[in-house]
Amino acid sequence: MVSFANRTQEVAVNNTHGLRENTVSTRDISIWASNLPSTALFGTDGIRGQVGELLTAPLALQIGFWTGVVLRSHAANPGPVILGQDSRNSSDMLAMALSAGLTAAGVEVWHLGLCPTPCVAYLTSETHAIGGVMISASHNPPQDNGIKIFGEKGTKLAPALQGEIEEGLRGLHTLSPGINNCGRHFARPELICQYAEALQAPLADVNFAGMKIVLDLAWGAAVGLAASVFKTMGAEVICLHNQADGDRINVGCGSTHLDLLKAAVIAENADIGFGFDGDADRVLAVDNTGRTVDGDYILYLWGQRLQRLNQLPDNLIVSTVMANLGFERAWNRVGGKLIRTPVGDQYVQAEMLHSGGMLGGEQSGHILCRHYGITGDGLLTALHIATLTKESGLTLAELVEQSFQTYPQLLRNVRVENRDRRMKWQECEPLRNAIATAETAMGNAGRILVRASGTEPVIRVMVEAEDAQLAQYWTENLVKTVQMHLAE
Known part of the structure; x- marks a missing residue:
């Protein structure tokens, strides 16, 4: 009591x-x-x-x-x-x-x-x-x-x-x-089966027979579920890191470390690979050539499919300030509209509900499609990307090549253990001055995003520019400023 x-x-x-x-x-x-x-x-x-x-x-x-x-x-x-x-x-x-x-x-x-x-x-x-x-x-x-x-x-x-x-x-x-x-x-635990059935229900007519798919489950939350869902739909499945292991979850594998997945896709001559994070609410893909297909490409390809089905109101996609400028301009060229939010799938979701958007997500692989789910879902996203690849008659690499070219975008994480200092980084005058100088120097040729991570003890520095050397120069400049004035 x-x-x-x-x-x-x-x-x-x-x-x-x-x-x-x-x-x-x-x-x-x-x-x-x-x-x-x-x-x-x-x-x-x-x-x-x-x-x-x-x-x-x-x-x-x-x-x-x-x-x-x-x-x-x-x-x-x-x-x-x-x-x-x-x-x-x-x-x-x-x-x-x-x-x-x-x-x-x-x-x-x-x-x-x-x-x-x-x-x-x-x-x-x-x-x-x-x-x-x-x-x-x-x-x-x-x-x-x-x-x-x-x-x-x-x-x-x-x-x-x-x-x-x-x-x-x-x-x-x-x-x-x-x-x-x-x-x-x-x-x-028996309720988990209801979730698995709900993932497959909208794709009841889809058959992955003839597709070889590699899944990197990151020793995490999807190890008991992902392979069986793909196999039920007819795919030949090869799994990496597919046991629940609390000592190794996310270590050198999954959506944040794709090298082993890329190697497996090439070695197995697979059609596609999917790398999940530890709780499987995000996913990144690897095409048949071993190339990373991030959230920007996933949103573009899925958005085009929903456009063709007249299921994308106002041709709107909601993404974050991290979305690549190449993605945004390509989506605009096909009649699309992109709304940016702060980083975090909760902000994407809130904007989707506010604007009536049906598709949104993050470059990192949090993808939300309100036709099929209510939150970011890595397994749901993987099933639909495999579906559109199968239905297109093309390889995922061919679909990506027909979409857009990304602008050079560098992201560096600077570890800042002091939480108060990290969350109040805007009070650091040298860093504010360094950002202003970089923005003035790049003008319309690039953009800068500095933010404190809401999930890790780091400050993230992102610089995007039409020229790779320009992005590299200002990234290094800003990283050194954070290290000098906040990291210690």
Whole structure:
């Protein structure tokens, strides 16, 4: 039972010895809350950080509790929270802590176990769930983890509700939970099959017979699902890194490290390869020549197909400030319109809902198509790119060659461990001056984007220019400025 009499939280915990009570006072909460970073916990994709430093079991317990309180307070009817996780060694610990917090808040938990992030989003939207939680740090290394929270419609939780959860974590919440009973925890891995069926349903007439497809599953969340879906649709499938391995997730493989996938596609004479990240909400492709096909090309090719089917309102694609200028100008030439958002699939999704756009995504491989899904989905995207390749009668390399040429674009990550300094980089006058100088020098021949990552302890420096040497020069200049004034 949970009560807030005298501002004291009492959490009932079941163990093998029966029922006992743990009492956490407001003073206790204020002690650990004071150790939280002064900047916002929620980044562009949930709460993410190194396990044992930012992400601990006590914090996950509190995140679960306040997530449950906030979701319940905004739900029209009672329902469960869908909980999923990737293969990281810390995911079990965080799942148990989050479930303890959610059930302490009076919420029922349906635990899927290992599954892709979009599976949690889909099942949240298709059941009477009041929300969903995915434990994953996406493409980050094994020592990191993260907590992604979805609202009852399966979309990323609104910033206002994230703010309410954070107020609770910092001991600032005035909301009275009004909890009389603890929720219960149920293992529901069988629900994952519903997600797999939903992926294939729109492609019921498609047969991949004769196609050889290589999948790099990054030791992550899609290892139990991706190969079977492609095989069911008739493809010959070759898998890399296809076991759940928390020590090796994303290490030298997957969507951020495509070299092994490229080599396998060439060695196997495959038609296409797909590299997923750790939670399978993003994917990059490799064509039959071993060339990377990033999110810009995926959006262009999928956009053209939807254009032909009259399924792309206003010929609109929503992407981010990272989208290559070559992609934008090519899309304009075929009558298309591109809207740019800040980096982060939540911003792309928000703009799509605002503008009525049906296709959007990021260069990094987060692709959203509202005809078929409600969130970025690597497996869904891979199935549709394989489909349009099969139906075209051309190779993926031929499709890419007929699309556009990218402008030289360099992206460098500069590690900045100090979170406050990283998130407030705009206050660094030498860096502001260096950016202004570079923008003036390049004029209309290029563009610059400097931003703090919302998922990793880095500042990203991107320079794009018509001339590769120009891009290289200003990239090096800005990287050195960040290293000199922020990295130490």
